[in-house]
Amino acid sequence: MSAEGSGDARGRAGRAGRAGRRAGDEGAARVPLAHRVPDLGALELLLFVARLGSLGRAAREMGISQPAASSRLRAMERQLGVVLVERSPRGSRLTDAGALVTDWARRIVEAAEAFDAGAHALRDRRDSRLRVAASMTIAEYLLPGWLIALRGGRPGTAVSLYAANSSVVAQRLREGAADLGFVEGTDAPAGLDGAIIGHDRLVVVTAPSHPWARRRGPVAPEELAATPLILRERGSGTRQVLDAALRAHGGLAEPLLELASTTAVKSAAVSGAGPAVLSELAVGDEFSTRRLVEVPVDGVRLRRDLRAVWPVGERPAGPARDLLGLTRGRG
Amino acid sequence: MSAEGSGDARGRAGRAGRAGRRAGDEGAARVPLAHRVPDLGALELLLFVARLGSLGRAAREMGISQPAASSRLRAMERQLGVVLVERSPRGSRLTDAGALVTDWARRIVEAAEAFDAGAHALRDRRDSRLRVAASMTIAEYLLPGWLIALRGGRPGTAVSLYAANSSVVAQRLREGAADLGFVEGTDAPAGLDGAIIGHDRLVVVTAPSHPWARRRGPVAPEELAATPLILRERGSGTRQVLDAALRAHGGLAEPLLELASTTAVKSAAVSGAGPAVLSELAVGDEFSTRRLVEVPVDGVRLRRDLRAVWPVGERPAGPARDLLGLTRGRG
DNA sequence: ATGGGGACATAGGCTGAGGTTATGAGTGCC
DNA sequence: GGCACTCATAACCTCAGCCTATGTCCCCAT
Numbered sequence: 183m184s185a186e187g188s189g190d191a192r193g194r195a196g197r198a199g200r201a202g203r204r205a206g207d208e209g210a211a212r213v214p215l216a217h218r219v220p221d222l223g224a225l226e227l228l229l230f231v232a233r234l235g236s237l238g239r240a241a242r243e244m245g246i247s248q249p250a251a252s253s254r255l256r257a258m259e260r261q262l263g264v265v266l267v268e269r270s271p272r273g274s275r276l277t278d279a280g281a282l283v284t285d286w287a288r289r290i291v292e293a294a295e296a297f298d299a300g301a302h303a304l305r306d307r308r309d310s311r312l313r314v315a316a317s318m319t320i321a322e323y324l325l326p327g328w329l330i331a332l333r334g335g336r337p338g339t340a341v342s343l344y345a346a347n348s349s350v351v352a353q354r355l356r357e358g359a360a361d362l363g364f365v366e367g368t369d370a371p372a373g374l375d376g377a378i379i380g381h382d383r384l385v386v387v388t389a390p391s392h393p394w395a396r397r398r399g400p401v402a403p404e405e406l407a408a409t410p411l412i413l414r415e416r417g418s419g420t421r422q423v424l425d426a427a428l429r430a431h432g433g434l435a436e437p438l439l440e441l442a443s444t445t446a447v448k449s450a451a452v453s454g455a456g457p458a459v460l461s462e463l464a465v466g467d468e469f470s471t472r473r474l475v476e477v478p479v480d481g482v483r484l485r486r487d488l489r490a491v492w493p494v495g496e497r498p499a500g501p502a503r504d505l506l507g508l509t510r511g512r513g
Numbered sequence: 514m515s516a517e518g519s520g521d522a523r524g525r526a527g528r529a530g531r532a533g534r535r536a537g538d539e540g541a542a543r544v545p546l547a548h549r550v551p552d553l554g555a556l557e558l559l560l561f562v563a564r565l566g567s568l569g570r571a572a573r574e575m576g577i578s579q580p581a582a583s584s585r586l587r588a589m590e591r592q593l594g595v596v597l598v599e600r601s602p603r604g605s606r607l608t609d610a611g612a613l614v615t616d617w618a619r620r621i622v623e624a625a626e627a628f629d630a631g632a633h634a635l636r637d638r639r640d641s642r643l644r645v646a647a648s649m650t651i652a653e654y655l656l657p658g659w660l661i662a663l664r665g666g667r668p669g670t671a672v673s674l675y676a677a678n679s680s681v682v683a684q685r686l687r688e689g690a691a692d693l694g695f696v697e698g699t700d701a702p703a704g705l706d707g708a709i710i711g712h713d714r715l716v717v718v719t720a721p722s723h724p725w726a727r728r729r730g731p732v733a734p735e736e737l738a739a740t741p742l743i744l745r746e747r748g749s750g751t752r753q754v755l756d757a758a759l760r761a762h763g764g765l766a767e768p769l770l771e772l773a774s775t776t777a778v779k780s781a782a783v784s785g786a787g788p789a790v791l792s793e794l795a796v797g798d799e800f801s802t803r804r805l806v807e808v809p810v811d812g813v814r815l816r817r818d819l820r821a822v823w824p825v826g827e828r829p830a831g832p833a834r835d836l837l838g839l840t841r842g843r844g
Numbered sequence: 845a846t847g848g849g850g851a852c853a854t855a856g857g858c859t860g861a862g863g864t865t866a867t868g869a870g871t872g873c874c
Numbered sequence: 875g876g877c878a879c880t881c882a883t884a885a886c887c888t889c890a891g892c893c894t895a896t897g898t899c900c901c902c903a904t
Contacts, residue, residue: 205566214575215555219625223547223891237852244545250892252852257890271851271900279635282676285653285776286631290624292798294550297617301550305594306609322616327803331721345613390662390839397708445616466797468624473662508721508803568881581863583881588861602871602880767868847904854897864887871880 198394218355219232222294225287227251228258228266232284235273296326296360303329303343310342312501313362319382319419319444320488321345323463324509325364331508333502339501348419362502363491364509366419376491379509384423386411387474389454400478403431410438411451412458419486420444424459427482448474459484551589553625559589560595563615566604584804592842627657629638634674635661638644641673643832650713650750650775652676653820654794655840656695662839663832670832679750686824693833694822695840697750707822710840714793715754716817717742718805731809734762741769743781743789750817751775755790758813779805790815 202280222230223244230240231251241251259266264282278503303314303325316325319428332339344351352371354360363374370376382422386406388394394401407428414420438456441447444464451458452473468474490506492498498506551559554575561571562582567570570581590597597611634645634656647656652674663670675682675691682704685691694705701707717737719725725732738759745751759765769787772778775795782789783804799805822836823829829837 214554215557215622215625215629216552218629219553221547221552221877223545226546236850236851245890248852249854249894253852254891257854262632264632269852271898273851278676281651282635282649283628283632286624286628286657288776289798290621290628291546292622293617294546294619297614297621298546298549300617301593301595301614305614318613322613324803326617331804345609445619467620468802469797473658489581566877569879577862578864579881580865580883583883585862589880600881602869662876845904848902849900850902851900852898855895856893858893859891860888861890862888864885866884867892868883869881871878873877874875 192513197513211323218261218288219290220261221250222291224254225256225291227254228280228284228287229291231267231274232276232280237269237274253471256391260486272380277326290403293473295330299329299333300326300343307342310340312339312341312362312505313360314362314364314505315340315344315346315351315354316364317351317366318345318350318354318384319366319461319463320364323466324459324488328505328508335508336501339504341501341505352491355491358493361492362498362505364489365378365491366486368423370487370489370491373494374491375494375497376489379490379506381485382393382487382488384420384458384459384486385465386457386477386479387465387468387479388457389452390467390472390475391454392457394477395449395455395475397477400480402480403482406479406482406507407483408435408455410435412439412447413437414444414447415440419461420461423484427484431482444468519709550621551592551618553622555585555589556622558585559611559615559618560622562586562598562605563607563611566606568598568600568605568830572687574800592658598670618793630660630664631657631674633763634672637671638673640793643670643672643693643836644675645672645693645695645836646677646682646685647695648679648682648750649676650697650792650794651695653791654797659836659839663694663836667832667835670835671809672832672836683822686822689824692823693829693836695820696822697817697819699754699817701820702823705822706825707820708827708837709818710821710837711819712816713819715751715758715790715817716793716796717788717789717790717808717810718782718796718799719808721803722785724790725788725808726806728808731811733811734759734813737765737810737813739766740788741766743770743772743778743787744768744769745778746773751790754815754817758815762813788830801837 227240227244230243231237234240234243237251237255238248241248243434244251255267262283264279264283266283267274268277268280287294292319300321314325322345325343329341344354346354346363348367348371351360351363351365352374355363356373364379365371386394386401397488411434413424425434439450440449444460447458447460448464448468450456451460457477465472465474469476490498490509551712558571558575561574562568565571565574568582568586569579572579575582586598593614595614596608597604597614599608599611602675631652645656653676656674660672675685677685679696679702682691682694682696683705686694687704693711696702697713717725717732742765742783744755756765770781772781775813776793778789778791779795779799781787782791788808796805800807821829821840823833
């Protein structure tokens with residue numbers, strides 16, 4: 183099996199030359215990503231073609247005409263400079279390069295589905311059948327996946343999402359403004375029943391270029407405690423857990439950098455500034471694209487519980503129960 | 514902190530009603546993803562606004578005019594039904610909902626960057642300064658990340674990619690048609706030097722709804738061997754490793770399903786058909802969105818080496834060495 | 845052999861999303 | 875009070891992408 187670019191690259195110069203001609207010629211070849219990557223519709227079309235084996239059927243599935251699909255696919259191939267699909271009078275098959283591109287495209291489309299699920303929950307508010315309140319970390323990293331699964335299992339369940347910190351989530355449940363909540367932390371908020379649905383682990387990460395990425399054995403707690411780290415600001419959940427875990431080992435050193443958001447911490451770590459400590463939920467992408475690597479640490483407990491919570495006595499039923507069923511098993 | 518949809522939802526019916534009106538009214542509300550998710554340009558714009566704190570600066574960064582950015586952002590907010598950005602006469606800040614949406618958007622954009630890096634390598638062929646040949650699994654899951662990193666560290670390195678199975682990769686290196694190769698497998702191909710850059714682990718996965726997802730202890734090798742699994746066809750690398758590992762434990766049972774591609778195996782597993790065995794590289798997304806969970810297995814070695822290879826005597830130098838430096842540290 | 849049906853490609857015409865410039869209006873600083 | 879910065883509005887333009895209609899190729903069934 184081989185996959186290699188095999189299309190003509192004609193017209194590339196033309197595209198590059200056109201983009202952003204009038205405004206802002208001061209920079210270098212600044213071509214925004216959106217001009218180098220086919221749009222979501224084209225990627226989705228490619229996935230349909232891969233699955234259905236026919237341009238026309240893919241077109242029908244997407245609600246467009248066959249010529250539209252044909253031309254769109256061709257435009258995508260011209261843009262990438264690679265032939266993706268082998269047409270024949272009785273169907274279409276991916277080329278080897280096409281199979282590779284399709285898999286990369288699938289990851290974009292899946293991220294878009296998670297986006298859609300999340301955005302949908304953010305929009306549909308009080309009129310929803312299931313009102314969820316969740317901590318930021320859970321809302322950001324886990325809920326979209328659950329919502330996609332929920333949609334698969336129980337289509338038509340409208341979910342609304344309210345994201346806040348743990349105490350506000352608890353507040354909302356007690357007020358009856360939400361049906362089901364998700365928080366992370368060591369103990370369940372007062373006045374609420376709950377169940378542990380999994381665990382979140384804090385991980386020490388560095389850029390692959392950092393010395394710690396190459397060391398043989400794990401880092402000892404004392405070494406971690408003594409090393410200046412990239413951290414969230416004091417008061418964040420992550421920082422609290424880390425502080426508690428390392429207190430017995432000499433206490434946290436003065437941070438190397440103290441940043442306001444998880445994203446900022448990640449960026450700093452990726453750029454090689456130093457080791458950072460983050461929720462493992464936050465670094466899945468960075469691990470799989472190898473921008474960050476985990477540094478094993480020995481003998482420190484860096485876990486916190488992930489909890490579903492609800493008002494005392496009101497056992498989740500109906501859609502809340504459905505969602506709860508999807509959340510078990512992590513950690 | 515709270516993040517909730519707070520925008521008007523006007524115009525939603527209008528959009529839905531327009532899409533796909535003429536062709537194919539036979540289905541239900543079939544609105545392709547592309548119409549529910551803002552396009553890449555808009556998402557990128559949102560990320561710039563989040564980072565730069567100003568609509569106009571974000572516009573300049575993207576090479577468009579400020580009014581264009583303004584209108585585009587507004588259109589995105591209308592589409593999502595959520596106010597994302599708080600404008601003020603001296604800058605713009607994300608709302609809480611906007612912060613959440615921005616993080617989801619970032620994942621789409623990152624997937625698009627990986628796509629771009631891969632597609633670029635697929636297009637630029639013999640004229641590139643670094644010709645890489647890689648096995649399918651590595652080309653698909655790891656190389657895009659490396660290429661992004663390489664672009665960061667050494668801009669201007671043009672990479673071409675040839676993806677094939679291990680023996681073809683070896684062939685190409687011996688012929689001098691590639692400068693650096695990547696293969697997975699237990700031993701290095703003949704006639705080539707190489708270095709182990711990491712390991713790939715096979716994992717047993719199920720849908721979260723499967724009984725194995727909820728069991729307490731790990732699965733014993735004998736139990737795994739006796740259970741019908743969803744597998745790649747005989748002859749695939751995955752299948753070979755699994756076969757060898759379980760031979761001592763009674764040998765692999767007749768498969769539940771035998772499918773031709775990794776994607777097909779994943780889909781079957783996600784839909785709950787049964788347990789599947791896959792490279793951990795292939796299931797990162799499914800883990801983080803919780804569509805699949807890992808089932809621990811006891812006492813079986815399901816690892817295979819990931820190897821960088823090159824012609825005997827020709828130590829990688831220049832760009833090949835740069836790339837090699839980025840690949841160390843996995844597993 | 846010959847017509848039917850499915851596949852993809854080509855041609856010509858339309859629409860609208862998204863771009864541009866020009867301008868207005870609010871805020872803070874010197 | 876002007877200047878520098880923000881964002882919003884208005885009026886216009888262009889082209890990407892859609893449609894329908896038609897052509898060509900291939901396979902199969904009559």
